[in-house]
Amino acid sequence: MKLIEAKQQFISSWGAFGTHWGINRTMAQIHALLLITADPLTQDDIMEQLNISRGNTNMNIRELINWGLVERVLLTGERKEYFSAEKDIWKVVKQIVKERKKRELEPMLKLLDQLEGVEGDKRDKNVKAFVDTVSGIKKLGKQADKTLDAMIRAEESWFVGNLVKIFK
Amino acid sequence: MKLIEAKQQFISSWGAFGTHWGINRTMAQIHALLLITADPLTQDDIMEQLNISRGNTNMNIRELINWGLVERVLLTGERKEYFSAEKDIWKVVKQIVKERKKRELEPMLKLLDQLEGVEGDKRDKNVKAFVDTVSGIKKLGKQADKTLDAMIRAEESWFVGNLVKIFK
DNA sequence: ACATATTTTCAATAAATTTTGAAAGTTCGG
DNA sequence: CCGAACTTTCAAAATTTATTGAAAATATGT
Known part of the structure; x- marks a missing residue:
């Protein structure tokens, strides 16, 4: 070609x-x-x-x-x-992650915080389903947030080198 | 609310x-x-x-x-x-990752393999810039592919528990 | 300050995507 | 096999998003 x-x-x-x-x-x-x-x-x-x-x-x-x-x-x-x-792809990826985290993940977590406090009896099946879903997403989202923070701070060698071993 | x-x-x-x-x-x-x-x-x-x-x-x-x-x-x-x-959010995330990997990441890696073999003298600045960019994306892409494979196989406890420590 | 090169804006237009709803297709009990 | 209940398809319409290009704004050298 x-x-x-x-x-x-x-x-x-x-x-x-x-x-x-x-x-x-x-x-x-x-x-x-x-x-x-x-x-x-x-x-x-x-x-x-x-x-x-x-x-x-x-x-x-x-x-x-x-x-x-x-x-x-x-x-x-x-x-x-x-x-x-920027030609360094690792920097490009980190930059994109940083921006999307700020623009999307963080506002979503803020919203979930609010929604988690919905009024109503948790023994009500419908209230429970809602709160459980929202809490579940929030929990995972918070973890993702932390993980991405670490990634943004990291060097490429960390990603390409160390992570491999961790994942076996 | x-x-x-x-x-x-x-x-x-x-x-x-x-x-x-x-x-x-x-x-x-x-x-x-x-x-x-x-x-x-x-x-x-x-x-x-x-x-x-x-x-x-x-x-x-x-x-x-x-x-x-x-x-x-x-x-x-x-x-x-x-x-x-599916209500288990970890399963939902893994499923989405799995599908997007198959639909997007894998075809992109296949394309990059082809493009890396472009004709021309690598001492040519333009050829070099192209090959370097493509190789760089491919390298990171392959790593991401492996990392996501590990994630797909993992249990939620792994993500929420162990990973935290690794990221300090 | 002027003339010119360059960049930015934005209303109009075009293109792409999503949505509708009616018709065609399918399934199932009797 | 029939008819009713239900599901799927798809061409046309509506909506959303992207693109154009000319006019306005800005910057630069003399």
Whole structure:
């Protein structure tokens, strides 16, 4: 397979992959393009290579910056802004975990705390089923929260090295 | 908060949550409803409680069954089918992990294997950037695959108990 | 301050996804 | 085999989400 095809394939698959994770196709594709490109790219480079409009490109680059996955790069003597993605995949994964934890897991845990305090007699089968489910999710969610915190702090070697043994 | 409100809140939040994970709102809501309901429900019960059409309900129940999260229950002397969700959240999580691993992670690893073998001179900066990114993702992906396999085999006590210590 | 290059916004449009509901299909007791 | 109860399918409609592109805003060099 030629480089150009391989790149196309990667970008398109990364985009499809993204849609299964609540990320829009374009954002995932821009990320993919920046991941596999050695040098920083301008907005126009991205527009051209992915065949997308200026507005769309701009919005999605900004979103990637919000996620902490892409940064602006200022090249000396250039007026245009360049963009570059973090290439260390372990850092990328940790960053995504960190953001999703903050945006999704933490608010969910907050809600579960509230819902657990529902009024009513726990001898009522319906109240019991509700409270049991909510408590169960909360318990596991809290544990996941801690585990992810540890992961965010960890070095890649820890994940690739030590964890293996633990899991046998 | 009254049980009825709390249920509504839970169902609606679970649905919103689902959309961030590539799961459609209705499917997540049906799952939520079945999770917090003590007894199995019929298709009509679900339609009524969530205010959705027969077709929509039917399609999404079947999808939940495909995911292994809901099962048909036959009550003796009843013509109608009843549906019930797995209530053990640890089992639910493992089942979801198992399915997503099979549907997403494994195909992605297969693709990366192919892309890693791209033609071209690795001294070429562009070829190098591509191969390095692909290899990096593959390495981490393979590790994640192993880790998730271990998790799928594990008991909840392992996750809640032992892991804590490891993570300090 | 001006002219020009560059970036950002956002209303309109397009595309993708979800939902509906009626019709077709299936199952089951008698 | 019939008819009623129940389930499934799927084309059309509704809704949601993504994309465009031109206009407005901002930044830069002289």
